Amino acid sequence: MKTLKLVDCLLKDVPRRLDSERPEGSEGPFVAVFSESVSSGKFCGLASPADKAAHPGWIYADLVEHHTTHVLSFKSSVAHALREMDQWKVDALPVLDQKGGFIGLVTRNCILRALLQQESRLLRETHRLNQEIVHDKEELASWTFRLSSLHEASRTLLRVLSHTSLEADLLQHGIEALTQLLQARYGAIGIMDGKGELLSFHHTGMTEQQVADIGSFPEGRGLLGVVIREDTVLRLPELSRDPRSAGFPPGHPVMHSLLAVPISHGGKVGRIYLCEKWQGKEFIEEDELLAKSFANSLSMVLENAREMREMQQAQQHLDYLAHFDVLTGLPNRGLIEDRLRQVLANSQRHGRKMALMFIDLDNFKGVNDTYGHAAGDELLKALAGVLMNALREGDTVARLGGDEFIILLPEVDSVQDVATVAEKIVVAVREPIRLPKSDHETCVTVSVGISMFPEDGHTPESLMSRADVAMYHAKSVGKNAFRFFTTSQNLAVQQRLRLEFHLRQALARGELFLEYQPQIDIQSGRIVGFEALLRWANEELGLVAPLEFIPVAEETGVIIPIGAWVLHRACRQAGEWRRQGYFLKVAVNVSAWQIHHDGEFFNTLKQCLTESGIPGEALELEITESLMIQKTEATLGLLEQIRGLGIRFAMDDFGTGYSSLSYLKQLPLAVVKIDREFICHIIHDPNDAAIVAAILAMTQHLGLRVVAEGVETQEQVDFLREHGCQEVQGYYYGPPVSASDFAASWLNFMLSGKYAAEM
Numbered sequence: 001m002k003t004l005k006l007v008d009c010l011l012k013d014v015p016r017r018l019d020s021e022r023p024e025g026s027e028g029p030f031v032a033v034f035s036e037s038v039s040s041g042k043f044c045g046l047a048s049p050a051d052k053a054a055h056p057g058w059i060y061a062d063l064v065e066h067h068t069t070h071v072l073s074f075k076s077s078v079a080h081a082l083r084e085m086d087q088w089k090v091d092a093l094p095v096l097d098q099k100g101g102f103i104g105l106v107t108r109n110c111i112l113r114a115l116l117q118q119e120s121r122l123l124r125e126t127h128r129l130n131q132e133i134v135h136d137k138e139e140l141a142s143w144t145f146r147l148s149s150l151h152e153a154s155r156t157l158l159r160v161l162s163h164t165s166l167e168a169d170l171l172q173h174g175i176e177a178l179t180q181l182l183q184a185r186y187g188a189i190g191i192m193d194g195k196g197e198l199l200s201f202h203h204t205g206m207t208e209q210q211v212a213d214i215g216s217f218p219e220g221r222g223l224l225g226v227v228i229r230e231d232t233v234l235r236l237p238e239l240s241r242d243p244r245s246a247g248f249p250p251g252h253p254v255m256h257s258l259l260a261v262p263i264s265h266g267g268k269v270g271r272i273y274l275c276e277k278w279q280g281k282e283f284i285e286e287d288e289l290l291a292k293s294f295a296n297s298l299s300m301v302l303e304n305a306r307e308m309r310e311m312q313q314a315q316q317h318l319d320y321l322a323h324f325d326v327l328t329g330l331p332n333r334g335l336i337e338d339r340l341r342q343v344l345a346n347s348q349r350h351g352r353k354m355a356l357m358f359i360d361l362d363n364f365k366g367v368n369d370t371y372g373h374a375a376g377d378e379l380l381k382a383l384a385g386v387l388m389n390a391l392r393e394g395d396t397v398a399r400l401g402g403d404e405f406i407i408l409l410p411e412v413d414s415v416q417d418v419a420t421v422a423e424k425i426v427v428a429v430r431e432p433i434r435l436p437k438s439d440h441e442t443c444v445t446v447s448v449g450i451s452m453f454p455e456d457g458h459t460p461e462s463l464m465s466r467a468d469v470a471m472y473h474a475k476s477v478g479k480n481a482f483r484f485f486t487t488s489q490n491l492a493v494q495q496r497l498r499l500e501f502h503l504r505q506a507l508a509r510g511e512l513f514l515e516y517q518p519q520i521d522i523q524s525g526r527i528v529g530f531e532a533l534l535r536w537a538n539e540e541l542g543l544v545a546p547l548e549f550i551p552v553a554e555e556t557g558v559i560i561p562i563g564a565w566v567l568h569r570a571c572r573q574a575g576e577w578r579r580q581g582y583f584l585k586v587a588v589n590v591s592a593w594q595i596h597h598d599g600e601f602f603n604t605l606k607q608c609l610t611e612s613g614i615p616g617e618a619l620e621l622e623i624t625e626s627l628m629i630q631k632t633e634a635t636l637g638l639l640e641q642i643r644g645l646g647i648r649f650a651m652d653d654f655g656t657g658y659s660s661l662s663y664l665k666q667l668p669l670a671v672v673k674i675d676r677e678f679i680c681h682i683i684h685d686p687n688d689a690a691i692v693a694a695i696l697a698m699t700q701h702l703g704l705r706v707v708a709e710g711v712e713t714q715e716q717v718d719f720l721r722e723h724g725c726q727e728v729q730g731y732y733y734g735p736p737v738s739a740s741d742f743a744a745s746w747l748n749f750m751l752s753g754k755y756a757a758e759m
């Protein structure tokens with residue numbers, strides 16, 4: 001407010017008179033006196049009421065002349081004027097301009113009034129300013145709060161960004177934060193592609209039902225559809241008055257105020273829209289600014305997320321290219337070498353075998369030349385699939401380049417296992433391969449070279465190069481084959497293949513036969529039964545030991561027909577001898593494979609009993625612990641069913657393997673056969689003697705019968721008899737022999753009553 005000036009305090013309407021005039025009776029308090037003219041004449045002085053009262057007959061010239069008239073300059077301050085009045089002891093003073101012209105009169109009262117007026121103006125102004133300050137303070141507090149909320153919301157977005165690069169999460173968090181920040185009831189973000197197709201729609205405050213009612217975008221209903229489609233800022237105080245608001249579906253949330261701002265997002269367009277500000281308020285310009293600022297933050301965050309995603313994808317793609325073959329999608333040389341190193345380290349640590357196969361297509365060039373490179377590529381892809389299908393989980397197939405592949409078998413038990421896989425691959429590749437894109441069908445073969453750890457090398461390099469050498473060997477013997485690096489391995493595999501080949505025909509060719517070995521009750525010295533043992537005599541291979549051919553029969557599945565044949569044959573023999581009056585039980589070895597995989601096993605047994613006429617009690621099936629590896633409810637159920645026929649089970653080779661006592665409880669066993677490995681040492685090895693004595697004591701308590709196998713000496717017989725063993729089998733009494741020899745040796749004894757025991 002400006003300072004009070006003298007001119008602001010002038011007394012209005014001071015009468016002006018010529019010096020030649022005479023005052024009239026009741027004329028006003030002070031009179032300004034001029035010579036010549038009252039408007040433009042010279043100011044002569046001020047005539048006061050006291051002057052006029054003291055000299056009633058005087059004219060104005062006399063009145064102003066008889067005392068000094070003090071004057072004030074128009075520049076004087078109010079304070080100066082008051083001081084002058086005090087000094088001259090007057091209540092009024094004229095005010096003159098710089099040329100001495102009369103401007104007006106100033107009195108103490110005038111000054112006082114002017115001062116009072118100014119004070120009251122000042123008070124009013126101060127009050128107004130106070131109110132403004134309070135309002136501004138409130139505004140400031142509100143904006144500080146909203147800015148910190150904006151800041152917090154942006155920070156939340158960044159936090160979300162650090163945990164997820166998922167655009168959907170970011171958009172959802174974004175719209176929730178902004179809706180809260182701008183105190184709106186409903187909020188939504190729609191993102192569209194360049195063609196105006198809505199890519200995503202995130203909302204808050206609305207139910208899914210409401211969203212469904214709104215309908216699909218961008219055609220969507222009402223103003224929301226408009227907002228989503230148009231790239232404009234829209235701020236409406238009363239939505240219902242806007243012509244564009246028509247078309248909201250029934251059930252749409254009530255909306256009055258609306259604020260919509262565009263949001264740019266990686267070349268796509270999007271809209272943020274907020275409706276229904278709290279407490280029926282409208283969105284103000286500052287809300288719009290906040291929304292735009294927030295939209296910018298959100299755009300940046302989304303942009304960041306997109307860049308991060310693209311970088312990750314690029315990185316993943318680079319990683320993929322570094323480790324995988326683009327054509328087939330198989331691991332490449334780098335990755336397989338890495339994996340080979342790991343597998344080798346593992347195999348070394350755990351003392352396990354592993355195998356590496358080097359595979360080369362035999363006639364790839366021909367395919368390329370005949371059908372073109374596109375067909376060649378198709379073939380390589382198809383081949384990758386064939387190889388993968390031939391392998392187990394845990395094995396790795398990789399493409400080295402061209403038509404070369406590598407297969408890594410990290411855990412193998414034997415050369416034979418590896419040969420089986422190699423054979424499977426050679427056979428699988430030989431099948432015609434269809435190339436749909438090139439519309440061809442082609443037949444190819446592969447040559448496979450195999451190196452094994454530890455036999456052929458301890459480093460990835462040595463194993464690779466030896467598998468490579470072996471592969472050339474496979475090529476040199478006519479391709480379409482596999483070869484091991486080591487000759488002995490190749491020989492072993494060839495022998496095995498030869499054995500397998502002949503074994504498959506052994507039954508049909510009548511090369512199989514049984515031998516029988518007696519089982520003796522050593523307490524009474526009488527023969528109680530016999531074990532039927534399978535024999536195979538082949539023209540080319542000679543007499544093949546069961547331990548050699550039975551595992552092959554099991555691996556190839558041939559054990560099922562062979563096992564059935566043994567059962568029929570042994571039971572028939574027992575039946576024949578029974579009919580001749582020799583009531584002996586017959587023990588037959590049964591492979592776990594038969595029990596697990598021969599769906600006809602139970603029926604075969606029933607048939608054998610019926611055909612031979614022997615009771616189930618006369619048949620004993622010798623099983624081994626290996627049966628328990630695949631123990632299932634079904635297996636145990638089958639054993640119980642078999643036991644229901646009267647047939648008994650004997651646990652063969654007891655003492656080897658795990659000899660888990662729990663097996664004795666779980667299986668429906670009647671007999672335990674102590675393995676000959678223990679029996680042969682019982683006289684000289686106190687440990688074996690103790691083990692056998694313990695087995696005998698334990699089985700007696702469990703109510704199981706015991707047969708000691710491989711008894712060869714009188715001392716062994718004595719030891720076993722002393723320790724309560726009931727039955728023995730072994731060369732001491734007699735080796736396995738043909739049926740006729742058995743009859744000649746044993747059945748005659750029975751007739752003489754020496755060894756006979758009736759069942």
Ligand SMILES: Nc1nc2c(ncn2[C@@H]2O[C@H](COP(=O)(O)O[C@H]3[C@@H](O)[C@H](n4cnc5c(=O)[nH]c(N)nc54)O[C@@H]3COP(=O)(O)O)[C@@H](O)[C@H]2O)c(=O)[nH]1
Pocket residue numbers: 517531532533534535545546547550563566589590591622652653673676709710711712729730731732735736
């Ligand atoms: N699944 C089938 N397995 C069968 C069948 N036939 C035999 N086998 C299994 O082959 C294993 C070896 O049998 P084999 O070579 O016949 O040996 C048996 C006897 O000859 C031998 N034996 C007997 N007495 C003595 C002896 O005093 N000393 C000694 N060194 N060997 C002796 O022991 C074998 C008896 O076998 P088992 O009682 O079954 O353990 C053999 O383990 C059979 O499992 C078949 O048809 N199916």
